[in-house]
Amino acid sequence: MDRRKFDQGNYFRGIPTAPYDLIKEISIALVVMLVVVLALAFVLSSPDVPPVTIQSWAHAAPLDFLETATTELQGSSFTADYGPPYNDGTGQVQTLGPLQPQVWAGIHQLVDAPQADVIGPLQLASVGRPALRAALSQYQQASSSQQQSWLDAYAKLLPRAHVSGLQVTVGPGEDGPLNTMMVALLADARSGALDALLMHSGRFYETNYTQALLFLGDGNYFANLASKLKLNGSQWGMMNETGSYPGQSWLWLYTLWYQLPPFNSAGNADLLVVLVMGLLSTLLILVPFIPGLRDLPRWLGLHRLVWREHYRFLNERSRQRR
Amino acid sequence: MLAAAAAIKRATLNADPPTGSEESDDEVGHSWTVFLRRLIQRELPIEHMLPAREPAYVGSWVYVFGVVTIAALILVIASGMVLAFFGPQWWNVSPQGHFFNSLHFWSVQMFFVFMVLHLWGQYFAQGWRDGRAATWMVGVVIFLASVVTAFTGYISQQNFDAQWIAVNAKDAVNVIGAGAFFNVLNFGQMYGLHIVLFPLLVVGLVAFHVVLVRRRGVVKPPEDAV
Ligand code: HEM
Numbered sequence: 001m002d003r004r005k006f007d008q009g010n011y012f013r014g015i016p017t018a019p020y021d022l023i024k025e026i027s028i029a030l031v032v033m034l035v036v037v038l039a040l041a042f043v044l045s046s047p048d049v050p051p052v053t054i055q056s057w058a059h060a061a062p063l064d065f066l067e068t069a070t071t072e073l074q075g076s077s078f079t080a081d082y083g084p085p086y087n088d089g090t091g092q093v094q095t096l097g098p099l100q101p102q103v104w105a106g107i108h109q110l111v112d113a114p115q116a117d118v119i120g121p122l123q124l125a126s127v128g129r130p131a132l133r134a135a136l137s138q139y140q141q142a143s144s145s146q147q148q149s150w151l152d153a154y155a156k157l158l159p160r161a162h163v164s165g166l167q168v169t170v171g172p173g174e175d176g177p178l179n180t181m182m183v184a185l186l187a188d189a190r191s192g193a194l195d196a197l198l199m200h201s202g203r204f205y206e207t208n209y210t211q212a213l214l215f216l217g218d219g220n221y222f223a224n225l226a227s228k229l230k231l232n233g234s235q236w237g238m239m240n241e242t243g244s245y246p247g248q249s250w251l252w253l254y255t256l257w258y259q260l261p262p263f264n265s266a267g268n269a270d271l272l273v274v275l276v277m278g279l280l281s282t283l284l285i286l287v288p289f290i291p292g293l294r295d296l297p298r299w300l301g302l303h304r305l306v307w308r309e310h311y312r313f314l315n316e317r318s319r320q321r322r
Numbered sequence: 323m324l325a326a327a328a329a330i331k332r333a334t335l336n337a338d339p340p341t342g343s344e345e346s347d348d349e350v351g352h353s354w355t356v357f358l359r360r361l362i363q364r365e366l367p368i369e370h371m372l373p374a375r376e377p378a379y380v381g382s383w384v385y386v387f388g389v390v391t392i393a394a395l396i397l398v399i400a401s402g403m404v405l406a407f408f409g410p411q412w413w414n415v416s417p418q419g420h421f422f423n424s425l426h427f428w429s430v431q432m433f434f435v436f437m438v439l440h441l442w443g444q445y446f447a448q449g450w451r452d453g454r455a456a457t458w459m460v461g462v463v464i465f466l467a468s469v470v471t472a473f474t475g476y477i478s479q480q481n482f483d484a485q486w487i488a489v490n491a492k493d494a495v496n497v498i499g500a501g502a503f504f505n506v507l508n509f510g511q512m513y514g515l516h517i518v519l520f521p522l523l524v525v526g527l528v529a530f531h532v533v534l535v536r537r538r539g540v541v542k543p544p545e546d547a548v
Contacts, residue, residue, distance in 0.1 A: 006453060008370060008539045012377060015542065020376035029386075029393035037397055037432060041424035048420065049482035085501040094497040105499030109508075207510025209488075214507065217489040226486050241476075241483045245427075248476060250434050250469055271497040285462045288450035298544060302446040307543040310379035 049242040058189035061221040068219040072117040079214040080113035094268035121197035135177035150176035387440035394433035401426035474516035
């Protein structure tokens with residue numbers, strides 16, 4: 001009994017064969033590839049732009065840093081109002097009709113921006129700094145409407161503020177304890193302490209950069225740097241990388257959608273693009289079963305080029321037989 | 323403990339007293355081990371896995387792409403092992419580390435170039451014919467798995483690109499709800515996935531893909547063109 005539905009002997013009957021050494025082939029391929037890769041690595045190296053730190057941000061763009069920290073405290077930054085998986089905001093929630101997977105999945109990496117980015121670090125840093133301690137407790141004991149009005153006043157003063165070294169001079173206004181708090185935050189950022197404070201979890205080991213990266217991402221400084229390096233979404237950013245390296249070029253189709261209407265102006269562009277790519281990937285998997293898609297290569301006939309020798313041989317043989 | 327161990331032994335060594343040294347038809351018929359052995363012998367005979375001859379049409383250049391992709395993948399894994407051995411700081415602070423980072427980087431680029439060429443080659447050759455649809459489908463899954471693997475690698479670099487890609491990609495991951503358990507801003511999670519689980523997945527899928535190809539042999543050119 002032959003339980004084999006498919007029999008290679010039957011299948012290849014009448015097909016000429018030739019000695020072929022698969023292991024030798026892969027060995028040669030490996031050596032050639034090694035030489036190519038060594039040469040590329042020697043000559044072209046690889047992207048190596050150092051990461052941005054909170055410290056470098058606070059030195060290069062102190063005003064942007066202060067403005068971003070203020071929006072975190074106000075609850076108006078991208079992160080503060082993001083929504084799942086970070087918090088219960090709504091600002092970055094994308095839905096499509098009844099489809100709202102982001103909401104369904106829920107909050108799993110809790111980020112409470114005012115606490116995480118400003119209040120928490122300042123509390124840790126306030127030990128031995130009575131002025132900061134007083135300002136913090138004044139802020140925390142105030143009603144939330146009082147806090148908001150201080151924040152609004154401070155946000156209005158900031159664009160005209162003068163920053164020199166650790167000194168931030170704002171005009172007169174009803175900003176309560178905010179300038180004291182923010183000057184301290186800037187000082188900690190400039191010293192590098194805030195980089196560590198943002199990672200502070202109370203545990204010793206930490207490998208989760210969610211809070212620090214979200215904070216960085218809320219500022220203009222980070223985005224402007226990326227823009228100069230041509231990495232923005234509207235500049236095919238997802239697949240590009242710093243320098244003139246190829247980047248994730250295999251994401252070209254994914255990135256393409258973001259450049260085209262209706263995606264480039266849609267509020268739920270990410271969701272639309274991910275769904276389109278999911279659909280296309282499914283189609284690619286199912287190509288063998290999809291009429292039209294599976295027939296196209298036969299109509300185009302490129303395989304006649306690929307197997308030119310084979311078809312020449314078959315023609316030859318059928319001519320001889322005639 | 324001991325009772326459980328004894329029970330396992332009773333279930334697996336079921337001849338008392340010990341019999342001769344030949345496999346009898348009866349025992350063989352009930353053996354799970356022999357079942358697996360026969361399945362492999364029937365479906366994956368070693369002559370098919372490692373044949374000495376191939377159909378003459380396998381001489382076409384289109385078959386080079388798959389093999390070269392394997393070669394690139396081997397180099398990706400080898401250079402990645404060196405990087406993993408010395409750890410995340412190494413490739414950012416030492417010239418040797420950076421060099422191995424470059425090796426890894428270019429191996430990945432080559433891997434994708436040749437995988438995509440192979441994909442198009444198989445598309446135009448209609449490599450899914452004659453019962454080979456599974457080979458194609460596993461191939462596409464390899465491609466998708468490789469894209470995700472490379473993505474976690476870009477995030478694990480610890481340079482500006484890593485920061486920027488993570489911050490931008492999070493939205494697309496979050497909108498489909500995957501952000502709940504796949505946090506692209508969590509270096510520890512991304513690094514672990516990148517150096518362990520995803521490579522195992524890709525390598526396992528590639529092994530499966532190649533076994534599928536060898537099981538049936540390389541598909542015949544379509545006869546319509548004669
Ligand atoms: C890591 C990625 C991959 C590797 C290492 C790989 C490797 C191979 C190898 C060595 C073969 C034998 C024939 C040849 O070399 O052309 C093969 C066949 C095949 N591959 Fe792949 N492959 C990969 C990805 C893909 C992808 C992305 C697709 C398509 C979507 C694909 C579709 C196929 C098909 C349909 C065959 C059967 C061809 C036949 O029977 O003639 N593979 N693959």
